[in-house]
Amino acid sequence: MDFQKIQLPREIHTGEGVIEETGAICKDLRISGKVLVVTGHHTLKVAGEKAIKSLQDEGFEVENITIEKASKDAVIEVQDGIGSASIVLGVGGGKVIDVAKLASTRSGIHFISVPTAASHDGIASPRASIKNEGGSVSLKAKPPLGIIADTSIISKAPFRLLAAGCGDIISNYTAILDWQLSHRLLNEYYSDSASALSLMTAKMTMKSADAIKEGLAESAGLVVKALISSGIAISIAGTSRPASGSEHKFSHALDIVAPKPALHGEQCGLGTIMMMYLHGGDWKFIRDTLKTIKAPTTAHEMGIKPEYIIEALTKAHTIRKERYTILGDRGLTEESAEALAVTTGVI
Numbered sequence: 001m002d003f004q005k006i007q008l009p010r011e012i013h014t015g016e017g018v019i020e021e022t023g024a025i026c027k028d029l030r031i032s033g034k035v036l037v038v039t040g041h042h043t044l045k046v047a048g049e050k051a052i053k054s055l056q057d058e059g060f061e062v063e064n065i066t067i068e069k070a071s072k073d074a075v076i077e078v079q080d081g082i083g084s085a086s087i088v089l090g091v092g093g094g095k096v097i098d099v100a101k102l103a104s105t106r107s108g109i110h111f112i113s114v115p116t117a118a119s120h121d122g123i124a125s126p127r128a129s130i131k132n133e134g135g136s137v138s139l140k141a142k143p144p145l146g147i148i149a150d151t152s153i154i155s156k157a158p159f160r161l162l163a164a165g166c167g168d169i170i171s172n173y174t175a176i177l178d179w180q181l182s183h184r185l186l187n188e189y190y191s192d193s194a195s196a197l198s199l200m201t202a203k204m205t206m207k208s209a210d211a212i213k214e215g216l217a218e219s220a221g222l223v224v225k226a227l228i229s230s231g232i233a234i235s236i237a238g239t240s241r242p243a244s245g246s247e248h249k250f251s252h253a254l255d256i257v258a259p260k261p262a263l264h265g266e267q268c269g270l271g272t273i274m275m276m277y278l279h280g281g282d283w284k285f286i287r288d289t290l291k292t293i294k295a296p297t298t299a300h301e302m303g304i305k306p307e308y309i310i311e312a313l314t315k316a317h318t319i320r321k322e323r324y325t326i327l328g329d330r331g332l333t334e335e336s337a338e339a340l341a342v343t344t345g346v347i
């Protein structure tokens with residue numbers, strides 16, 4: 001018998017000031033005892049302290065660990081810090097959420113995702129990207145029990161993070177094309193429902209591109225809900241396929257070759273322009289939509305030298321080889337990589 005299990009978040013709370021309800025939400029979820037709050041250095045100040053106070057006001061004992069990187073060591077540090085805690089809260093960007101998610105999964109306890117930026121679709125996903133010497137690995141984890149997304153906090157985060165989140169969402173277009181290609185060529189498992197949710201999320205968000213503005217809680221709400229929806233598509237698929245294809249391989253390769261990579265979502269957005277060109281699709285629509293959102297569409301705007309873009313393009317097919325995409329098994333030659341980046345205006 002071929003059983004399939006889909007695990008999804010139980011409660012999703014969004015809105016301005018909802019972080020003040022953290023303690024009450026945890027009580028409602030029947031959580032008791034000690035809570036471990038994982039934050040980054042910035043996110044402790046902008047959100048972590050508010051979440052901690054709300055938990056303490058409701059009588060929870062709270063401990064805090066601040067991490068710097070989404071590394072194996074950080075995961076071990078959080079696992080060691082869990083002790084008798086009954087739940088882990090990850091209050092921060094993608095790296096904090098990934099570390100808190102994986103450490104809680106490995107310790108067999110629940111996790112609540114408290115995003116401080118709408119910059120990535122790991123907010124609700126059952127995956128954790130952990131960096132090591134050779135790049136990053138995407139590991140299976142439990143999806144969060146709950147999500148508390150305070151749109152007031154998210155709207156005050158640097159706008160670059162929100163624009164990056166839109167890049168992670170627009171990636172769904174090429175990710176789905178890659179998945180369909182692999183399904184047709186290699187009979188890879190494919191989920192119509194996960195694919196439909198992922199595409200609908202990308203289409204609805206891009207239709208609202210004009211409304212995505214700096215400092216607005218409504219814009220933050222729109223993007224964070226789309227990112228949650230993308231994460232749910234990943235849960236339904238049981239793989240990151242609906243939200244990660246050749247454009248993500250390019251971003252992962254750039255993380256390895258560029259001395260100072262840009263944000264995950266920014267790199268994925270740029271990758272989507274180029275991979276859509278390779279798919280023969282409307283790459284100009286992708287570029288123009290990213291421009292409307294004020295997300296970077298060139299290497300220069302991302303602060304990355306052209307040679308790293310070309311190198312990442314030639315290496316992208318070597319990342320997660322089992323995931324077949326438009327890059328094929330042989331990838332791009334240096335000449336075709338350069339031509340691709342020049343034609344699409346990326347370099």
Ligand SMILES: NC(=O)C1=CN([C@@H]2O[C@H](COP(=O)(O)OP(=O)(O)OC[C@H]3O[C@@H](n4cnc5c(N)ncnc54)[C@H](OP(=O)(O)O)[C@@H]3O)[C@@H](O)[C@H]2O)C=CC1
Pocket residue numbers: 039040041042043044046070092093094095096098116117119120121122123125126127128129136153154156157158161164168263264265
């Ligand atoms: N698991 C999954 O399915 C997915 C995982 N990812 C992963 O997520 C990561 C990318 O996430 P991203 O959020 O872009 O990067 P980071 O988590 O590295 O955050 C970027 C920076 O933004 C800061 N920050 C976050 N929120 C605020 C705020 N409200 N105000 C001020 N500063 C803030 C962080 O501060 P601080 O220093 O405090 O942390 C950090 O310095 C990558 O590691 C990527 O691989 C991406 C997509 C999916």
Ligand SMILES: O=C(CO)COP(=O)(O)O
Pocket residue numbers: 121122127129137138168240243244248
């Ligand atoms: O970033 C992701 C989806 O947006 C996760 O993708 P990976 O599985 O490639 O790490």
Ligand SMILES: [Zn+2]
Pocket residue numbers: 120121168243244248264268
């Ligand atoms: Zn991504």
